[in-house]
Amino acid sequence: xxxxxxxxxxxxxxxxxxxxxxxxxxxxxxxxxxxxxxxxxxxxxxxxxxxxxxxxxxxxxxxxxxxxxxxxxxxxxxxxxxxxxxxxxxxxxxxxxxxxxxxxxxxxxxxxxxxxxxxxxxxxxxxxxxxxxxxxxxxxxxxxxxxxxxxxxxxxxxxxxxxxxxxxxxxxxxxxxxxxxxxxxxxxxxxxxxxxxxxxxxxxxxxxxxxxxxxxxxxxxxxxxxxxxxxxxxxxxxxxxxxxxxxxxxxxxxxxxxxxxxxxxxxxxxxxxxxxxxxxxxxxxxxxxxxxxxxxxxxxxxxxxxxxxxxxxxxxxxxxxxxxxxxxxxxxxxxxxxxxxxxxxxxxxxxxxxxxxxxxxxxxxxxxxxx
Amino acid sequence: xxxxxxxxxxxxxxxxxxxxxxxxxxxxxxxxxxxxxxxxxxxxxxxxxxxxxxxxxxxxxxxxxxxxxxxxxxxxxxxxxxxxxxxxxxxxxxxxxxxxxxxxxxxxxxxxxxxxxxxxxxxxxxxxxxxxxxxxxxxxxxxxxxxxxxxxxxxxxxxxxxxxxxxxxxxxxxxxxx
Numbered sequence: 001x002x003x004x005x006x007x008x009x010x011x012x013x014x015x016x017x018x019x020x021x022x023x024x025x026x027x028x029x030x031x032x033x034x035x036x037x038x039x040x041x042x043x044x045x046x047x048x049x050x051x052x053x054x055x056x057x058x059x060x061x062x063x064x065x066x067x068x069x070x071x072x073x074x075x076x077x078x079x080x081x082x083x084x085x086x087x088x089x090x091x092x093x094x095x096x097x098x099x100x101x102x103x104x105x106x107x108x109x110x111x112x113x114x115x116x117x118x119x120x121x122x123x124x125x126x127x128x129x130x131x132x133x134x135x136x137x138x139x140x141x142x143x144x145x146x147x148x149x150x151x152x153x154x155x156x157x158x159x160x161x162x163x164x165x166x167x168x169x170x171x172x173x174x175x176x177x178x179x180x181x182x183x184x185x186x187x188x189x190x191x192x193x194x195x196x197x198x199x200x201x202x203x204x205x206x207x208x209x210x211x212x213x214x215x216x217x218x219x220x221x222x223x224x225x226x227x228x229x230x231x232x233x234x235x236x237x238x239x240x241x242x243x244x245x246x247x248x249x250x251x252x253x254x255x256x257x258x259x260x261x262x263x264x265x266x267x268x269x270x271x272x273x274x275x276x277x278x279x280x281x282x283x284x285x286x287x288x289x290x291x292x293x294x295x296x297x298x299x300x301x302x303x304x305x306x307x308x309x310x311x312x313x314x315x316x317x318x319x320x321x322x323x324x325x326x327x328x329x330x331x332x333x334x335x336x337x338x339x340x341x342x343x344x345x346x347x348x349x350x351x352x353x354x355x356x357x358x359x360x361x362x363x364x365x366x367x368x369x370x371x
Numbered sequence: 372x373x374x375x376x377x378x379x380x381x382x383x384x385x386x387x388x389x390x391x392x393x394x395x396x397x398x399x400x401x402x403x404x405x406x407x408x409x410x411x412x413x414x415x416x417x418x419x420x421x422x423x424x425x426x427x428x429x430x431x432x433x434x435x436x437x438x439x440x441x442x443x444x445x446x447x448x449x450x451x452x453x454x455x456x457x458x459x460x461x462x463x464x465x466x467x468x469x470x471x472x473x474x475x476x477x478x479x480x481x482x483x484x485x486x487x488x489x490x491x492x493x494x495x496x497x498x499x500x501x502x503x504x505x506x507x508x509x510x511x512x513x514x515x516x517x518x519x520x521x522x523x524x525x526x527x528x529x530x531x532x533x534x535x536x537x538x539x540x541x542x543x544x545x546x547x548x549x
Contacts, residue, residue, distance in 0.1 A: 088398065129498060132425035136412075139433020143405065146440055150398065162444065169437055176429075189498060 003118050012124040015104050023264035026322055028065040037330045076253035081153055088151035093258035096144020100265040103137040106130035107272050108192040110282050110311040123192055130191040131179055142168045149247030160246025164230055164237035170344040175224035177352025178217040181359045182277050185213055195281030207285040211278040216355045218278045220348055225270025226325055229263050233332040271321035279317050282310035376417055384410040397448040401439055408432050420496030
């Protein structure tokens, strides 16, 4: 009992810190990577005592984004506009950030390990309805931006809040439909079980990844996940040319940072969901309990190495999918609002319903043929 | 469920539902209602009805309360000032509430002997047993309800999208510079 409690606490802290640090890395990538894409220099000013310059090293902007920016944000004046609802104004950023962070509690980031006779799943909380849990947390996340925008007593903030709410609940339906098709395919809501099912190969070489079973759901979940994170091309709630900054226009310092962190954590969450459902989670192609097997070749590895490689593989996949989202962000222009709603309600929702219908039909046919 | 957890969730649910009635600002009331719904969802989860608990949060908190929020915004509800208050009305309301409380107390104090504690089989609230019940035993009722909802949705759309009456056509030459 004690070892399980300790393991649970460690797992919860590890996944939380991983997500927060990954968000910070994404912030760096966003600034320096966007500069690369747009042929700019990007953040390159801040340097501790100019050490890097003296040594003749290129300034990669680490100090800017990982030290100077957070220091600036957290030492700024915490501004509350006049006539604002002070309680809700303070609560808003945390209502937005908290649900996203707790969603990671059910994410399996590795296979089970055995320590002193106890089997420990590398997943902070094993809930057998984990897919529903994640949908529930995403649903609760709407209130942060909605109430934050309303409480600011600013018309632009309110408009941004309304836009954000309408956009998020619209795309939640598409996301839910994509996940329903996946649940029908895998026959379970347990994320660890879904990852387990993606181990192994078809035809002796093709990994059993979900993307080969549900390509339509992949595109839907990627689109809906990007829309949930409210970033280009779905950044109408911010819309800096029309609404200044939308729902967080009246926020400064740490609270604004919390909203920004929410966006990045949502990018990570979308990447994590895509990894779990479509890219085999912590599974590495052709790697099994004992080592690599491909055709007649094999390479035996100790169990610990296999598990650690799985954990690393999971985060590498997540990072690549985050990078994909950032790349899309810096490539596409912003949608118009009617295009956004059109895509959500007339594009993704009917497509999702059709996908669910076809998936259910195929699953019934296949399981009927198996009996 | 450990008793401490039940007491905690029950106290949160009761306090936040009090908040729904007591607070003046409608948005604060809504937030309290959301809190109530989440704590009830957590109670469901703690009682092994995991699927029902999460569906409660997805449907009520994630969708219906957002609708409430939009209604509050659209009607532009403001913080309510203390009502002038009809003393007689308050008096009868107090009596009615007291009677209701006494009734509830009478029922609850009896129920311990009347119902008794029943043990449930494991996997009682799992999504499997929920699906077996909904799509097996109560299939007809379930499908009828879904058709009813569909009818309501289509009806609402039909009412909202009434055909606009044709505009009276004015003679094009009148009042126009030639």
